[in-house]
Amino acid sequence: MTNFEKISKRIDSYEKDMIELQGILTAIPALSPVNGGEGEVKKAEAIIEYLKGMNFSEILELNAPDESAPCGYRPNIIAIYKGKSSKKTIWIMTHMDIVPPGDLNMWETDPYKIEVKDGKIYGRGTEDNQQSLVSSIFGLKGFIDEGLLPEYDVGLVFVADEETGSQFGLGHILKEYKKFRPEDYILVPDSGNFDGSMIEVAEKSILWVQFTTKGKQCHASHPAKGINSFRAASHLVVKLDELYKIFPNINNLFAPPISTFEPTKKEGNVPNINTIPGKDIFCLDCRILPEYPLEDVIKTIKNMCNDIEKTFNVKIEMDFPNKEEAAPPTQADAPVVKAVSESIRSVYKVEPVPMGIGGGTVAALFRKAGFSAVCCSKHDELAHQPNEYCKIKNIIDEAKMFAHLMLQE
Numbered sequence: 001m002t003n004f005e006k007i008s009k010r011i012d013s014y015e016k017d018m019i020e021l022q023g024i025l026t027a028i029p030a031l032s033p034v035n036g037g038e039g040e041v042k043k044a045e046a047i048i049e050y051l052k053g054m055n056f057s058e059i060l061e062l063n064a065p066d067e068s069a070p071c072g073y074r075p076n077i078i079a080i081y082k083g084k085s086s087k088k089t090i091w092i093m094t095h096m097d098i099v100p101p102g103d104l105n106m107w108e109t110d111p112y113k114i115e116v117k118d119g120k121i122y123g124r125g126t127e128d129n130q131q132s133l134v135s136s137i138f139g140l141k142g143f144i145d146e147g148l149l150p151e152y153d154v155g156l157v158f159v160a161d162e163e164t165g166s167q168f169g170l171g172h173i174l175k176e177y178k179k180f181r182p183e184d185y186i187l188v189p190d191s192g193n194f195d196g197s198m199i200e201v202a203e204k205s206i207l208w209v210q211f212t213t214k215g216k217q218c219h220a221s222h223p224a225k226g227i228n229s230f231r232a233a234s235h236l237v238v239k240l241d242e243l244y245k246i247f248p249n250i251n252n253l254f255a256p257p258i259s260t261f262e263p264t265k266k267e268g269n270v271p272n273i274n275t276i277p278g279k280d281i282f283c284l285d286c287r288i289l290p291e292y293p294l295e296d297v298i299k300t301i302k303n304m305c306n307d308i309e310k311t312f313n314v315k316i317e318m319d320f321p322n323k324e325e326a327a328p329p330t331q332a333d334a335p336v337v338k339a340v341s342e343s344i345r346s347v348y349k350v351e352p353v354p355m356g357i358g359g360g361t362v363a364a365l366f367r368k369a370g371f372s373a374v375c376c377s378k379h380d381e382l383a384h385q386p387n388e389y390c391k392i393k394n395i396i397d398e399a400k401m402f403a404h405l406m407l408q409e
């Protein structure tokens with residue numbers, strides 16, 4: 001039997017323990033204070049208790065001060081397990097916090113009490129992000145119980161605050177903890193797909209623009225006495241379509257492979273039909289390929305606004321409710337991508353596909369700090385939904401994938 005086969009068999013035997021740990025974690029609603037909770041402190045205590053029996057060389061608690069949490073901080077845990085060599089570290093980072101269950105009528109079970117049905121564990125957080133959290137622990141436990149060592153050091157990282165901005169989670173860690181190295185492998189198994197083939201390596205920049213067009217209100221029977229802000233805004237919204245031609249690059253790492261510029265929200269202007277609206281507000285959602293600097297896009301939009309202002313004698317103000325420049329992508333041929341691909345191929349028996357996504361993930365914080373990080377997970381994409389579940393088989397498969405990666409030379 002190869003070492004992987006031994007560990008794999010051992011991981012199969014953990015099914016009951018995995019379900020038990022999912023039950024313990026689900027029963028502690030780790031909601032961030034902005035979502036009306038007390039934070040992750042009790043969940044962190046339960047995880048530390050669990051890790052204590054596992055021979056970690058170091059279990060570091062990195063608390064981020066947060067006055068809005070009853071205990072005054074948000075917990076983060078870094079647990080280091082020594083491998084054969086310390087030349088690099090395989091990091092697996094998962095988050096402890098959950099999102100609220102939402103409308104309880106939509107749930108068929110108690111969101112905070114797991115129920116096991118047809119090979120699935122139901123409960124809030126069971127998939128996002130406890131599936132991978134549990135897998136990371138049991139992937140490593142396979143080595144311990146078989147008396148084997150991972151090829152390199154393994155770092156399990158459990159963070160707070162992923163769902164509400166990461167300021168008290170990974171953001172805090174990157175400020176305080178200086179032991180990540182460029183040659184390390186960093187995995188953030190918090191987004192993925194049903195067969196585990198997707199490896200997320202990049203994201204687009206996000207730009208939300210709110211346009212407030214100001215004209216002059218008057219009676220609709222005498223339009224010349226006013227300035228119709230709605231007409232001007234309508235010409236602007238049509239003009240903004242030109243952005244697709246001005247920023248036309250195709251990048252097949254992404255789906256869709258182009259930058260997108262879509263008018264979305266439209267606020268009401270006047271409540272009655274016989275008034276020329278003096279003020280009009282609409283919004284644009286842009287997802288821009290990382291090769292275009294956001295400032296170039298903003299400048300182009302500004303010029304379009306200037307043209308409309310001149311033509312229609314209006315004033316247009318731009319606000320940016322969301323403006324997030326994409327992190328430099330992790331290269332599709334980076335060592336971490338190659339290694340993870342190899343493990344995905346061997347364990348899941350699918351062909352891995354490195355790809356970019358349209359919205360930000362927490363892995364972007366690593367990339368912005370200069371580290372290569374990838375997101376991948378084998379799950380049914382139930383994050384934030386009612387009746388969230390995770391398949392027991394996926395916990396086991398993912399634990400094996402992590403173990404396979406830890407065995408790679």
Ligand SMILES: [Zn+2]
Pocket residue numbers: 095128129162190383
């Ligand atoms: Zn998540």
